[in-house]
Amino acid sequence: MNRIMRESRKLRSWEEMKKIILQRGSSGKDVLAPIDEVFGRKFSVIVDEMPPYISLRNGFTGYIADIWQIISSELNVSAEFQKHSFDAGKELIKNGSVDLLITPVIITTTDIDEIDFSIPIVKIWYELFMKSSDDGATSMSYIVTWSRNLWFAFLLTICILTATLWIIVNIRLRLERNRGKTPPAWQTRLDFWRGYRRWAKGPEPENTLKNELVSVSSVGSSFLFVLGALTNQGNCLKLNSPSIRTATLVTLFFGLLMYNAYSSVLISRLAVGRTTLPFPSLESVAEAKTHIICVRRYSFAYVQFKQREEDKELLEKWQGLVNEPPCLNTTSVRDVAAALCYDNTLILETPNIVAKIIEDYNRSNGCDITRLYGHYARATATVLMKKHFRYRHHFNKMYYFFFYFFSFFSMMINAMLHGGKNFERGTRS
Incomplete structure (x- = not known):
């Protein structure tokens, strides 16, 4: 070599x-x-x-x-x-x-x-193809912009930020309340002159920080603050406390990142027209029972719908779902082309053949085709x-x-x- x-x-x-x-x-x-x-x-x-x-x-x-x-x-x-x-x-x-x-x-x-x-x-490899039902610009676009796991992590983070802020506010409130209490008698005698000077100046001014903390010490106030930060609407905690200001800065920074991330993904989805893929696997098609699968009978993909290669009957879970109307007697590429643009119909075929169908064959009911990426069967x-x-x-x-x-x-x-x-x-x- x-x-x-x-x-x-x-x-x-x-x-x-x-x-x-x-x-x-x-x-x-x-x-x-x-x-x-x-x-x-x-x-x-x-x-x-x-x-x-x-x-x-x-x-x-x-x-x-x-x-x-x-x-x-x-x-x-x-x-x-x-x-x-x-x-x-x-x-x-x-x-x-x-x-x-x-x-x-x-x-x-x-x-x-x-x-x-x-x-x-x-x-x-064989892949699934289906008629594109929409251009992505629907109300569902605002929900499917993020995956289910990302939505769960986002909501969990909101709960954590709300709980953290509520704990910080209540700890700070407790410290302010303890600061205004009268010291014990023995401490007064030991600090007589300090107490005398405090008495000579008159009563202490009202503790405004404590009053502000009392007004925002509920869980609802903390949640509204986090929600305002995430939606770029500002916050209601204007307190002169370093710990609360630090929590405020972290929450606002997190809200800025998530707001921009969501907006960019949503805009790209609406512009490109990405369609949500309903079936991650062939098993999900059998479970949903909402779509018909069209596949050539003399293909490698058709064998996996049977118990044994020589069987003429399909597995029970695929009966009524594979090569049923509107699928024709799918033995040729032209039969596959005829079934491409029906609603609730999936085409299990190789990408090269589908690309050639779209390019060569004249379809009276031409439509946009969505490709469900995945390896569903191997062809040799x-x-x-x-x-x-x-x-x-x-x-x-x-x-x-x-x-x-x-x-x-x-x-x-x-x-x-x-x-x-x-x-x-x-x-x-």
Whole structure:
């Protein structure tokens, strides 16, 4: 591998890079020697349209089609393409009428005895999609601006600040009340002259701080002060006490931070139109029983709604929720496209397919689509082959070296453009 990297710095063409990976491999040996017998062969191949993986509008194009085209051109392999649905194509594969079936659909354990398949050539996750019900500018926006945990922490902090302020005010009030009491007789005799001077000056002035503390010593007054600080409406505690002023400063600073944080998030939500996602998981859909899930029957995601792969019936909790009206007989991408804009309908599909649907297919009831981020099922696409296909292991080796090639593609481009320094730095990281 190190020798490949050193030689890649001298590369000046795409063909030379492919030659290193496909003909030398990581050990420097001729790794294609065992599969020379595939060169020049012609295979009968069934394809079915499923953009963006396979598209037949402008020839044989798409993600999986591009992989096939690269490998077939490198090994001089030709193909006679036939367009059939997945059901028809699988039957032709089982009876040995054709060699390969290229389509990103599922193969279950029940098919293993009748069909061979290659290593996975595409891996992707299924996600939920639904019609966007609003633009976010509703009364609920003021509530869902913060999460439930943040609202709980905010209210808890208000209670703590209220209790802290009430305790400080009452401690200060108790100190002021004790300050005005008459000292005991023995202390008066010991401090006769101080008491005499106090008597000569006349009665002490009224303790205004004590009176102010009495007026705000209730829990309600402390709560109103905290509420005023949080809403930037000022406060009612104008007391000449360092401890109370410190508590006031802390509360006002906290209120300023929370006020600005809430305002910024609310404004961004109203401007962008972020919609609250109602379902954090598929299980929450089954519990709510308010939405229908549309999913292609020949997909990896559909299997998880059944107890076993070979079962025809869905699990009890999913009956009446999966592929019910308005979902059609969801076997193709067009069926998924037709169900996208119905209310209370969820589409369980890969992001690439949904993006292609929105881009290509004309929907009379076009609508905005919301993506519920999350990994709900994993999809892997393989090339299906007739049973005991002679070149199955050869195709697996070709696909393996295809991925090996692209795993180093970015580093090789970096080596060609920037020389050896950046390339070496990238390999160490």
